[in-house]
Amino acid sequence: MTTRGGGTPRRSAADPVWRGPGGRNRNVDIANNYDPKIDAARAAARAAARPTPEQAAILAAKRRHWDRISRRLRPIVLAEYGELCWLCQGAPGTTIDHVTPLSKGGAVDDLANLRPCCSNCNYRRGDMDADAFRSILRAERPKVRPSRNWFG
Known part of the structure; x- marks a missing residue:
């Protein structure tokens, strides 16, 4: 691959795979060998992960139902339990979470x-238990030591 004056990569006959402006293509090994089987496997995995039209319709109906419930219950939940996140207690609660997923x-x-x-x-959190998620949060927080011994 050759570059122009500004450092932009340009396709050449010696480089059969266009790598784009970033200069990388994950489907090319060190010797610049392109493997079409890898692209086919990736495309098949993406197609398998897509929901069927029936599943997509069910998910859309559930989302519409939850949006109606969320709009109705959000002010009640915020008035009942306060405005702080119930898990980290540090950020404002911008979403509504289910205790039991x-x-x-x-x-x-x-x-x-x-x-x-x-x-x-x-x-x-996803569908993790609240106590398990809080233990992960505690492990991520840095433990701060006092700068001096104030009590002794």
């Missing part, structure tokens, strides 16, 4: 199962 049988619209949660904690 829906995938583990939690109720969708039960106020006892809903808490305010920051978007970071809500997305990172």
